[in-house]
Amino acid sequence: MNPLSISAADFPASRTCTYLNSANVALMYRGASDAIIAWQQDVAANGSNNFDESAEEAVFAELHDAGARLFSATADDICVGSSATELISSLAWAAMPPTGANIVSADIAFPTAVYPWARVAKHTGCEIRLAEAHRGYVDPGALMGLIDENTVVVSLSHVEYRSGQRYDLAAFAEAAHAHNAILVVDATQSAGAVPIDAPADGVDVVIAGGYKWLCGPFGAAIMYVSPQLCSSLEPGLVGFRSNADIWNIDATQIVYPGNASRFEFSTMAYGCAIGLTSAIEFLNHVGIESIFDHNQSLADALISGLMDRGVEVTSPRSPAERSAIVTAQFAGLDSSDVTERFKESDIRVACRQDVVRFSPHLYNEMVDIEAALSCVDAILA
Ligand SMILES: Cc1ncc(COP(=O)(O)O)c(C=O)c1O
Numbered sequence: 001m002n003p004l005s006i007s008a009a010d011f012p013a014s015r016t017c018t019y020l021n022s023a024n025v026a027l028m029y030r031g032a033s034d035a036i037i038a039w040q041q042d043v044a045a046n047g048s049n050n051f052d053e054s055a056e057e058a059v060f061a062e063l064h065d066a067g068a069r070l071f072s073a074t075a076d077d078i079c080v081g082s083s084a085t086e087l088i089s090s091l092a093w094a095a096m097p098p099t100g101a102n103i104v105s106a107d108i109a110f111p112t113a114v115y116p117w118a119r120v121a122k123h124t125g126c127e128i129r130l131a132e133a134h135r136g137y138v139d140p141g142a143l144m145g146l147i148d149e150n151t152v153v154v155s156l157s158h159v160e161y162r163s164g165q166r167y168d169l170a171a172f173a174e175a176a177h178a179h180n181a182i183l184v185v186d187a188t189q190s191a192g193a194v195p196i197d198a199p200a201d202g203v204d205v206v207i208a209g210g211y212k213w214l215c216g217p218f219g220a221a222i223m224y225v226s227p228q229l230c231s232s233l234e235p236g237l238v239g240f241r242s243n244a245d246i247w248n249i250d251a252t253q254i255v256y257p258g259n260a261s262r263f264e265f266s267t268m269a270y271g272c273a274i275g276l277t278s279a280i281e282f283l284n285h286v287g288i289e290s291i292f293d294h295n296q297s298l299a300d301a302l303i304s305g306l307m308d309r310g311v312e313v314t315s316p317r318s319p320a321e322r323s324a325i326v327t328a329q330f331a332g333l334d335s336s337d338v339t340e341r342f343k344e345s346d347i348r349v350a351c352r353q354d355v356v357r358f359s360p361h362l363y364n365e366m367v368d369i370e371a372a373l374s375c376v377d378a379i380l381a
Pocket residue numbers: 023082083084085086110112113157159161186187188189208209210221
């Protein structure tokens with residue numbers, strides 16, 4: 001019995017194999033996949049007969065509402081895009097730090113938190129400063145130590161994709177703001193699994209793609225932009241939807257909305273946005289705090305089981321720096337071979353660089369951890 005009362009019907013695939021790979025692609029919430037299919041079939045059969053202008057507007061409005069509840073923000077502070085990378089790219093050109101300025105991040109960050117800024121830096125001549133990870137761990141103090149009076153942006157992956165390290169957002173917001181910099185958080189590896197209160201933490205921007213811990217589809221992502229910051233940003237990507245009145249199709253002028261939807265610029269795979277809304281509403285209903293606790297208890301059992309068997313756990317173990325991502329190294333064994341051995345037993349984990357990565361989520365149960373540990377026994381035998 002799942003302690004969160006998640007039923008097999010909510011995530012049917014969770015009963016077909018032992019899926020511990022949400023940091024790669026999570027299983028999609030059934031309500032989300034049903035909604036996507038229904039939308040696609042309706043448009044295929046009826047064109048815009050049902051999906052008229054007001055229906056199109058409702059798609060974004062409903063995702064704004066769901067995203068606002070997820071990040072404890074207001075709907076005006078949320079916008080929708082097709083991927084985390086797209087939203088960060090538009091933001092990077094909007095912020096466009098000038099020559100002499102610097103952007104601080106970590107060398108272990110998923111490239112989405114760095115490449116868009118590096119592209120802008122190539123254009124303006126600003127500097128990219130990356131804190132160096134040692135044995136996969138970034139010292140938060142060392143990262144903060146790179147922030148100075150010329151820092152314009154601190155770009156952080158809330159949870160690191162290959163080590164599971166989680167940063168204290170409030171502490172980083174304080175460090176950034178002390179130097180008049182903004183904190184931009186890529187929450188693709190945390191949103192849906194780790195509670196995020198963007199206004200309370202003082203974070204300026206939070207971005208999350210839909211297909212990982214949010215249990216939604218590829219093709220939809222959300223971004224929170226603080227109301228203080230929003231009006232000073234001219235989006236890097238613009239199109240007919242960038243106009244405050246999207247139905248005023250007038251190529252001679254553009255008036256941006258006063259809220260975060262200024263970052264919405266085009267049509268999109270609307271079914272994906274509808275699916276993401278359904279998934280986020282489901283997670284909000286279950287409760288992110290409860291999901292966090294559930295995932296931590298699975299991660300706890302996995303960590304102690306691995307350590308009992310002499311496997312080296314390489315992800316952080318302190319409560320403040322942990323997430324549901326657990327990484328490990330098996331002495332004398334190649335991590336990609338170990339990952340294959342799990343797959344042969346129908347247990348899905350990932351190999352990232354030199355570690356095996358486990359990432360349980362709300363649909364997993366203790367029996368999945370037991371199955372993974374039995375497989376570890378077989379691998380070590
Ligand atoms: C931290 C992080 N950010 C962003 C992405 C990619 O996001 P998207 O595909 O929405 O651009 C990933 C994918 O693994 C990731 O781990």
